[in-house]
Amino acid sequence: MKFAFSFFLVFLFLSTSTFSQEVLENKVPKRIYTTKKLTKTPIIDGDVFDEAWNVVEWSSDFTEKDPDEGTPPAFQTLFKVIYDSKYLYIAIRALDDQPSLIQQRLSRRDGFVGDRVNVSIDSYHDKRTAFVFTTTAAGVKGEEIVTQNGQNWDDSWNPIWYTDAKVDDKGWTAEMKIPFSQLRFGNAKEQIWGFNINRTIFRLQEKSLWQRIPNSQSGSISEAGELHGLIDLVPQKQLEIQPFTVLQYDRYPAEAGNPFRDGSDFKINGGLDAKIGITNDLTLDLTINPDFGQVEADPGAIALDGFQIFFKEQRPFFVENKNIFDFEFANGRDNLFYSRRIGRNPHRRANLSTGEYSKEPINSTILGAAKFSGKTQNGWSIGLLESVTSNEYTEIREVNGKTRKEIVEPLTNFIVTRAQKDFNKRNSFIGGIFTATNRNLDGNFSELHKAAYTGGLDFQHNWKNREFYFQGNVILSHVLGSKEAITETQQTLRHNFGRVDAGHVSIDPNKTSLTGTGGRIEIGKQGGGNWRYDGGFIWRSPELELNDVGFLRQTDEMIQFFNLKYLWQVPTEIYRDIDLSLEQNSTYDFDGNHNSSEYKLEGKVNWINNWWTELGFGHKPVNYENAYLRGGPRWRSPERNYVYFYFGSDKSKKMSFTLGYVDSKTKESVRDFKKYIFRMDYQPFDALSVSLNTEFEKVIDKSQYVDEADYNSVKRYVLGTIDNQSLSTTLRLNYSLNPNFSIQLYGQPYISRGRYSDFKVVNNSTASSFNERVSMYNQNEISLTNDIYNVDVNLDGNIDYTFNKQDFSFVQLRANLVARWEYIPGSELFFVWARGGVTFDDPRTSLTNSLRNQITSNKLEDTFLIKATYRFVK
Template structure:
């Protein structure tokens, strides 16, 4: 355990070595803007020419934030704020001596392209959360909720508000009208809100702020100015009802003899979403028969390591306010709430007899869902989610012409409760979460958990003007079910209790429950001066299980990590800003085995011409993987070294690009990987833009797992040398007739091809040399039967000892869609969608381009035509 102790000392060094140093920070006075109640209501047309605005004075004196913090901006910005009983009104004047150069880039809502102004309102005045309203010079609106003191920006929030913009000889102007019902605040006689205005001059890549926030400040929302003068505001409890209707026609290749796949389907669906303001800061969201269809398909991916793949949530009901429910307890994607578990595809397929056909639901029906969420004035963040999914049945057509039903998914209830409390003048918080998944198995589904419960506690404390912090969390899980279900959990890829060399865990086939823990502790410096550093520790016990309603990739890990960064924040010479970062981490399992030691050095430069460069290198050693042999013993992976480099051009230009390269090489040439990246964006005129994202990856691995078989009483773990090529490209075309009408095209072909050779079997899985870890089959031991099977005569007695199928593959997926979106009145939309897609296996001897051409032109595709209409009633 000497290396373990050294790793802890490295973390302690990064965290503590600079804490005795005083932070030299600029002391700034909070700016205050005092608004007044309006006399007359202005017209929101982007032109500030009404006498109604004369009620208040202009405020200006903005300070540059980027690239040269603390200096006057190239052009100043002015604003006014007024209010009445229901609305907040804001006028904005962006001065510019060259109005013909103002970037009026059209995009759909939340496009955030071109010249723009963000109005940042911390109506909670919790100094950690803000509502952000954005207007571009083209009049495109955008909205975000900023949380974690500006470290997290969520653009999934779509409130109803009004804005417009206009370019004139002095620059450009904008007007905003924001309903108080879309904000959250308390019931004081006079409101005091955090407030700031941020302007971006796109062609200069320059940002300026009304309330100056030096770059060495640890926070963003907490450092905003203040809006005063809001007197006797009455609670505007939100009430919104949004019914929707969906017409869908599917056309696909018919299957001969299959009555459920005759080539086309037509569906009509409808439902209702509602948002009810219980108080002015807590909201109840309801949905009946929700439409959780996704306009954009998940990206293509192949998991050769056996672990599940994380896909981001794209369904509107779950996306909105998702930050309240998040409980990311460790590094990466691990989270106690992963909303894509709700409404997932059924756990079972149909059990068919010869000649039978089945109609199996693609997703579980969500009978209803409700969310109660918000943040109170006294610092309580609250989130409660309840959802119920139905019993799902496959309809099976029997050979005699009759039909029968077979259950494929049980009735399931999902519950999530989340709370968090700010204290210590908003510098600290303490929170918790509890989730429950309960299935009505009715004596069926012995393979599923009957119930799953998780809980956690999290905290964060900052001090010395938020420069230093300590944060952490701890979680637990408890699952119950039949002996079969818990046995499957113990032997799943994330645990593998059956490993023969894992004497610190116990596989018990009689267990009917499993309880585990996990957590993270981290401390560091996040502001002040030029140094940033942190270090911490993460653990996941072997028994931890979150995947009934959360996301957990693997368990049985203790991770120590440390990071240090030095920042050059003042432009000088040829650069705008730079940073240099060093990272170190080590991973142990709960048996005390060191499974990886890793170091990385990274540098980033933003140049004066707005180009950027990123370069990094690193190495990993002592690498072992407990899950590599899928239940076999611990496996030693060859030590590796890696380098990467990315650079890109000025994103403010009509054409910009990014080029990248990643190279990994291991000892003894066991593993090597080359990854090439090319991304480009092109906007030839304001209404049209296109982007292309290409990635090509070429991997060679002599130790790719193939299968496990028996050789007498001996387990044989068979590996092969895989040549794996993958290529994906994503094309997006956007045309906007105006801020409320857009046409979008999305297309993504994906291909992954793997070809195997040089098969071998594991001899000594932890030997230091690869040649000692495996035995390569010679030509007298391996042959083929002509039917894509390999026959192994290991003892060379001319009798086949075991066999395995040819593992070569070539998977191709094509996804495209064309979407016409019209927001005909604020909050109400009409969609016309055409989606076309196909996926399947191709000849792995073909080239990548030939496989894609075959999939595009020769393979019949599935077409979906969809019309969706929503109408938003607002009180």
């Protein structure tokens, strides 16, 4: 570890001393557009020649951003901006000598396809945050909130505004009408906002900007132009109330004798969402009894390593403004706030006797939730979220016909608070987060934490025109519970305190709390010239625990990392741009063990014909896993080499595709992995788009963990060779009658099949050779009876221990058909048909036959749902 850390410091010093000598490009002067108050109100129909627009002049002189930065675009763009007391109006004139080739592709809201313009408004003028409004040539609208100076784009924001577009003989035109109530700004005699317009000519894959931003410049919001002339604006407080009603009918195969599964269910539900502007900067979002029936189902997945799978949040209330509450403290998915903990599936299932049936709740009921969030003009980002989930019960029908209830999830309160403050002319910020989870256990649920608290501090400093940065965070967690609960936490795979050869942790059965730390420190160069690099250090202490309202996959890690990148940003006759990167990392545990080292070289090329290629090579010479044997000794995985290759066609064409291949091989062929990827997007005409994503994986692993057993008071760890094949296909079909009415079909069959053979037992888990790490069972030692393997170690005819046959074939089908109609801005009707099912097929069956059996032979479950919302706006 000392060597790796010293290498990192030397490399960082050399990189800084060498590359910081690069000559800074001349900073591009800020452009200013001065608007005026209107005298007449324009009609928003896409026609920009209304007399109302004549109060100001057209502005133009756009500069190409991509592919040939700094040059004139193929066709110029013009715009005007006017305003009144409540609205900002923007007119766009997108010139094009070949209007018949303009791509008017229809899609759902936030589709972002076809020719389009993006208007970026930094009304905070904090040079880090912007509201982006998009109109396509087909009149489809889209919106995003941009944070972290252009590094984070969130399309979950859905404000109420108005737009339309038209194509004519000189190109296409668009009009926008944006309520000031949807923006955030402070009090001032004259508002000065950051402002930019980005136009995309889809068939050329060309982007141009009103305010030029060189590709070498880090960040985009800080480099935008400025909008002046907004005089005596009165901040508009937002008030929106959106009640909803849901009618749902479920149909499923009836279960004989089960009164809770008679073949169908019908229910009516209702709730309320509200958005209240407390100030012009800060908004209160409320939801009572939320319904997420129209939300797309999670993709199929199965984990053989025992760790939890991360699923993306898709529920609208939690998705909107998620960037404010985000606190990703390390790498990957680890975060202090993982909103899917709220409304999760209950921790317990019913305790049933023979002949009893139960009605199990799928999710915990969210009684209500509130978010108070926003950003003030003086640089404060503030977020407060509170949610309460109810006591959840399962209803049990006893043999005598009576019913009883058992509690399966306790009443739980979740609180998340987040704050950040910008300073140093918006070049720096410091922030913090605090989360609390409190459960009303009421003498029950001794296996759960009674309370869990986390806190964190984060900071970032940018200098030298934001080219260089230094950032980091540190977090602290504290969980409280019974001895049983804390012991169970210590035993989980992510903590693994019971590992037999651990010298720094052990299970303490008397503990009633656990306190841990984690964090990340990073320094690097993110802009200017052609070089980019960063390096840093991450740690997660063994006692760190976040999973009550956060996401934490594994603890007991210290990671050193360094990344170096060189960019070719000037197009040639062959390519548009090239990105070549080198990555290195090393991992240690808190006992001082060197667990892994990895090196990766990657290149990405965008060719001049808009095709692209990605190629990468990796080498992992050191690879030990503390949790591999589930409490057993540290396991040495073999040296690994891998390669991946992707290439794709021009995305501006009606049909485009991506092909991918991943191949990973290990020393002694202990674990070989192959993955094949095919993706296709097809838009036969403007109203219809089809996408297909198919992935096939094949793993042959001679060291797959199977089970543990006791033999003569000694733990034995059983491994096997697994042939694991997985196939998934995701189909999406979108048909749009107009920008406000669309039909979407989604379907995903998924299958993962594993067959085990060649069982063996671990005898020296860290030996250099795989044959020294394990010993194979001979055919006389092991036998199979009724799906149970019997092991006779000393061949005396007595069974010494057993383990279950692990072969599996998991098959899942998820599909839904959603019709969405936004009948007035902000108010919607959803018509949903969802079909799906999960089964375990015979592992001896082929993948294709298992999929066919699931789709055609098994009886699936259907849900029919109608959801109506109406948004009252003041």
